[in-house]
Amino acid sequence: MQIHDRLLLAAERQFAEHGALDAKLTQIRDAAGASVGALYHHFPDKAGLYRQVWANALADYQQHFWAVIGGNTSAREGIIAGVREHLRWVGDNRYRAMVLSSARPPGLRENESNRRFMTDVARWWRTHAGYGAVRDLPLDLVYALWLGPAQEYTRQWLVGEMRGTPTEVASELAEAAWLVLATDPTRTIDTPTETEREVRD
Known part of the structure; x- marks a missing residue:
């Protein structure tokens, strides 16, 4: 692994x-096995390093x-898959989460x-809202209703307030x-027509 990645x-x-x-740059440097020069060559300041880690x-x-x-x-499958993936990702990537x-x-x-990500998700949502499978809501509200409970559960889990792992509650939160x-x-039609898919693409 390259020093930048370490x-x-x-x-x-x-x-x-x-x-x-x-967080201390000396501890980061020591954990990565990097020299002072290498650290400042790749990341001149802690703010820039934090920004890159967050990004x-x-x-x-x-x-x-x-x-x-x-x-x-x-x-339906997309909404449920999104919640399940959120919970899986947090469980598997604790530090990143x-x-x-x-x-x-x-x-x-x-x-x-x-x-690009926000545009893609919005387009996906509008396609399904367009034929009436899901509610036609602003994307910020969609996010809050779609992932808000899962986000709150994982936030509490990350600080040790929840006993059950994120994946253990995935079915309940995804169905909710x-x-x-x-x-x-209860409706059976939850996929767009060919025309609606073409509009989305």
Whole structure:
């Protein structure tokens, strides 16, 4: 593993365990087995290092989340898969999840990767809202209803307040998300027509 990547992994753990303010560059450097010169060559200041660690964690989460819903033509299966993937990812990536639960560095909401992710998710949602499978709501509200309970559960789990692992509660939280977001949870049509899929693409 290259020194750049070792520094990022060491920093990820330090930021997760101690926070951006209390994490020490000396501890990061020592954990990565890097020299002072190597550290400052790759990351001249702690703020830049924190920003890169946060951006990497966000990109990894978004990549995995989109992988399970992006090609999913079923509204119900996509919503359920999204909740399950959120919970799985947090359980498997504790340090990265802890980083994402801390303060977002300025400017990351506006970067190209995040804009593309948000655009893709919004398009996926609008397609299913367009034929009435899910409620036609602003994306911020969709996020709160879709992943809010899972987000709160994992936040509590990360600080040791929940005994059950995220995956142990996945079925309940995923089904709850579908029930609250579906226009009619009992309806049998939850996939777009060919025309609607073409509009989405």
